[in-house]
Amino acid sequence: MKFATLLRKAPEWMIHDGPHRDIVLTSRIRLARNLDGSTFPGYARKDDRVALMTALQPKIESLPEMKDSFSEDLGNLDAIRKQALVEKHLISREHAAKAGGSAAVINREQSLSIMINEEDHLRMQSIRSGLDLRAAFAALDRVDTELDGLVNYAFDQRYGYLTACPTNLGTGMRASAMLHLPGLVLSDQVNQVITAVNKIGLAVRGLYGEGTEALANLFQISNQHTLGEREGDIIARLEKVIEQVIGHEQNARKKLLEDAPHKVLDHVGRAYATLCFAHILESKEALTHLSMLRMGCDLGMFPGMEAKLIDTLLVEIQPAHLQIGAQRKLNAEERDILRAEVLRRRLAGFPEPKTDVAAGPPPEDPPLI
């Protein structure tokens, strides 16, 4: 698959409606693996990395799951194209900083992506719409098992899979879900929830992972520990917590509609209006408005507007996507103008927000995790 095709094609997770899609955008599983007897990428010489990549890449491409995949040495992609892969959540920001000697193999559905020579020799990711960590794990587990038959993983009886960073030792697994929590943010409850989630050993991060800001009211919840617990147990525990957070978000939205309907209508109305009529839009502001539009959409204020349109826009309005669309480098000012233009065009024709979204009485709030 060519890069242009990859970029044009919507990933499976955007098109399909997974469980709890109104609140959980995606579920992701990442496995870290290394080859026995080879130096970790951060310490290996360039020709060793190239040799390892050259040996690994065809093996990955040969897997049935990776048929017709996009497979490329990062040395062949310019900065904007690599950034576009980050914006689509297909490679990590760290991987995008790599050049020759590192590669990415991504399947047609963009549900599986395998990075070669990131921090580890192999970083494999499976992504699904909604809250569907088990399905995401099952898909990646098959790939992992198949690869295990083709290469020799660095594995220790006591420490499990060996990884460049000790925080990944053991299962080498990071399971995460991206949650949209505008209700908790608007009702000033989100920090309470984050604190509670952190206390039980889970991490909460921003839109693009570790060290990034929570934009568009999107929060990534993931396991911190990879050692001493089985994959299935980690996932089950994470899933349970996420379901509780979903419950809190649902209640927060219902309560907001009940107690402060004007506030909800105001936030959603202004967001819709700005997206439809602004001519200069910075990324951060656009994301904030898209979050409110997404909430309005979930609340039934925009009949005919689907969540997947908004989820697509969250990616489409990012800098690299805009520049590839324009087929040239754009400075920040030009991007802000183009971003507003794209949003006006994509949101044209939808009817104005409905203002009669009545809420039933809010349910009892369950205990805080």
Add this chain to the structure above:
Amino acid sequence: MKFATLLRKAPEWMIHDGPHRDIVLTSRIRLARNLDGSTFPGYARKDDRVALMTALQPKIESLPEMKDSFSEDLGNLDAIRKQALVEKHLISREHAAKAGGSAAVINREQSLSIMINEEDHLRMQSIRSGLDLRAAFAALDRVDTELDGLVNYAFDQRYGYLTACPTNLGTGMRASAMLHLPGLVLSDQVNQVITAVNKIGLAVRGLYGEGTEALANLFQISNQHTLGEREGDIIARLEKVIEQVIGHEQNARKKLLEDAPHKVLDHVGRAYATLCFAHILESKEALTHLSMLRMGCDLGMFPGMEAKLIDTLLVEIQPAHLQIGAQRKLNAEERDILRAEVLRRRLAGFPEPKTDVAAGPPPEDPPLI
């Protein structure tokens, strides 16, 4: 004329299109007069003030210009009604603070209003649409001459009309125009213009006169001095300066459209959108957006939308007008919700802003005053 009629009726200056109405909302003349041998209102005893008012009010009502006028002792108007008269620019904020013993007489067209026992025994105002100081003065001069035949003005050969505050001595006249200067504000030139205007002895004030903020990009320019110059000369000088400011504003708008069309479209588009879709709107924010809408209207971005609608809204969304409309006292939160509702209703049905407002090359900027 009853208070309800006065409030419902649009003032003449809102309906008519005076010269330069795109930039000059109104021209106003105010004359301060006192009766010979009577103590100034600030020093008079209440029964003296009542006696003077009781003697003056019927004389004013009897003038041909004041036929069928609204004429009321302020003691008979509650705070909200008095505030509504301030919002319509019919009485001063200071006069609204007065109670029994002070009165207001306002003609049917609301082009003439006469305050009894404000700071002076008589404060008479004439108001016109656009830049039309001469017509405003001519109308008030007739009233002044007629009254001069009915009462004995305090007048000194050397100091002219005697007034409670020495800054009004002489002509007792304040001539002013309310200018809408969004172009100069957006292009960061307005402070330069204000400084230049101040330097030549004119005052620049906010929407509701002395000590008020410049809201909605509205600036009132008036004479500072009342002594030693004839009325006609003061007006001619003021008019000349205002015409220069108009020129600067026109150039600023043209240059903005030429150099930063996206910025103009962005400001106007966001303003329109927020006014049409917000559900909570504070007064200050609403005024800011109405200013941008007015500019868009002047630039031809809203065919079918007339400046007078927006000028009417500038008054209609003020706190007292909202509360009289709702027929009850409203707290700030309730007013913000009602304000948004009024604006959504009044702006519904207008087509979306046109975005093809092309500008010709900007003209040479004349020297700064």
